[in-house]
Amino acid sequence: MTPAFEKLQKQLRQLPGLGFRSAERIALHLLVEKPARLPELVEALQAAAATVRRCPRCGNLAEDGLCAICADERREQGVVCVVEHVPDLVAMERSGAYRGVYHVLHGRLSPIQGVRPEDLNFEALFSRVADGGVRELILALSNDVEGEATCHYLTQHLPAPANGVEVKTTRIGFGLPSGGGVLYADSVTLKSALDGRRHYE
Amino acid sequence: MTPAFEKLQKQLRQLPGLGFRSAERIALHLLVEKPARLPELVEALQAAAATVRRCPRCGNLAEDGLCAICADERREQGVVCVVEHVPDLVAMERSGAYRGVYHVLHGRLSPIQGVRPEDLNFEALFSRVADGGVRELILALSNDVEGEATCHYLTQHLPAPANGVEVKTTRIGFGLPSGGGVLYADSVTLKSALDGRRHYE
Numbered sequence: 001m002t003p004a005f006e007k008l009q010k011q012l013r014q015l016p017g018l019g020f021r022s023a024e025r026i027a028l029h030l031l032v033e034k035p036a037r038l039p040e041l042v043e044a045l046q047a048a049a050a051t052v053r054r055c056p057r058c059g060n061l062a063e064d065g066l067c068a069i070c071a072d073e074r075r076e077q078g079v080v081c082v083v084e085h086v087p088d089l090v091a092m093e094r095s096g097a098y099r100g101v102y103h104v105l106h107g108r109l110s111p112i113q114g115v116r117p118e119d120l121n122f123e124a125l126f127s128r129v130a131d132g133g134v135r136e137l138i139l140a141l142s143n144d145v146e147g148e149a150t151c152h153y154l155t156q157h158l159p160a161p162a163n164g165v166e167v168k169t170t171r172i173g174f175g176l177p178s179g180g181g182v183l184y185a186d187s188v189t190l191k192s193a194l195d196g197r198r199h200y201e
Numbered sequence: 202m203t204p205a206f207e208k209l210q211k212q213l214r215q216l217p218g219l220g221f222r223s224a225e226r227i228a229l230h231l232l233v234e235k236p237a238r239l240p241e242l243v244e245a246l247q248a249a250a251a252t253v254r255r256c257p258r259c260g261n262l263a264e265d266g267l268c269a270i271c272a273d274e275r276r277e278q279g280v281v282c283v284v285e286h287v288p289d290l291v292a293m294e295r296s297g298a299y300r301g302v303y304h305v306l307h308g309r310l311s312p313i314q315g316v317r318p319e320d321l322n323f324e325a326l327f328s329r330v331a332d333g334g335v336r337e338l339i340l341a342l343s344n345d346v347e348g349e350a351t352c353h354y355l356t357q358h359l360p361a362p363a364n365g366v367e368v369k370t371t372r373i374g375f376g377l378p379s380g381g382g383v384l385y386a387d388s389v390t391l392k393s394a395l396d397g398r399r400h401y402e
């Protein structure tokens with residue numbers, strides 16, 4: 001086609017789930033079939049990039065102040081599910097099996113990929129625990145060596161809550177396939193994984 | 202998630218081939234995982250929207266002047282394949298079975314959807330024929346009532362070439378499933394459809 005068309009197609013191909021043909025189909029759709037949608041899409045991308053930021057409490061996506069989950073008083077604010085990434089949180093929410101809140105680490109420890117504790121969202125979590133607002137921590141990290149290392153680091157560095165409350169730490173485990181995270185697990189698997197969580201330390 | 206996130210997801214869902222989950226996955230990718238890609242994508246979209254236009258000769262995508270196919274002297278410029286949409290042309294090109302050029306109508310006649318002859322790219326085609334540069338017209342329009350009506354209109358209104366050359370008109374037909382266009386046909390089907398084209402008037 002044309003250079004600008006091919007550059008757009010190349011950008012689209014880098015998005016998850018889009019191959020050569022689907023990127024081509026979308027580029028044609030935006031340039032030929034429904035050109036009115038292109039500026040609308042650009043506007044939505046720019047608006048999202050300008051307004052979406054991290055929730056200062058949990059690391060989830062938010063706009064002003066706390067995210068919708070941290071701000072929801074019907075959620076059990078004392079039960080905190082620790083996940084690696086926002087899509088993991090989305091998968092948990094989709095399962096409908098969970099009524100607590102979250103903490104998103106935005107990764108997991110990996111000596112090989114050079115991810116160190118200071119690269120992850122640990123400090124905000126340790127503050128939440130130290131402040132005494134956490135009664136239970138559910139570690140929903142991947143069922144592999146790096147997830148294990150992250151769980152280990154986390155429990156080793158967990159501060160004592162100011163109010164002397166004991167924090168029960170469990171690790172989601174039952175049902176997660178070996179080597180896999182929560183992102184690609186279906187709702188039933190996540191439900192059983194939550195039910196089968198066990199004490200962890 | 203957040204309102205801006207949901208608006209972006211809604212825009213993405215309107216793109217062909219993207220459902221709720223794939224739109225969500227792409228939005229998360231652009232906002233959380235690879236935020237550096239978002240401005241790159243916006244730039245590619247805007248650049249394509251600003252530079253890509255219709256080829257003045259055939260209606261295909263072009264930037265400055267003629268499209269790459271009309272400008273290619275190795276293509277048989279006297280053999281013109283008439284298609285409904287640019288993606289049809291792309292599917293034909295992908296088959297590798299065709300060495301002529303194209304004419305894109307950008308639709309087909311449809312009394313029901315209110316598509317009239319003046320809404321389609323007929324005039325430029327009639328000019329090409331009148332100018333005497335067309336030796337063969339291959340009608341690669343859909344194998345249904347509207348495709349048939351479009352073929353009929355086209356042959357009824359074809360002007361006499363200035364140089365007295367006879368235009369051979371064929372209709373691609375063999376191999377296209379009933380009710381279907383060339384867009385979703387595989388390369389083998391398109392190859393056999395081209396080979397089996399028959400005289401049409």
Ligand SMILES: [Zn+2]
Binds near residue numbers: 060
């Ligand atoms: Zn939050």
Ligand SMILES: [Zn+2]
Binds near residue numbers: 257258260270271272
């Ligand atoms: Zn052209």
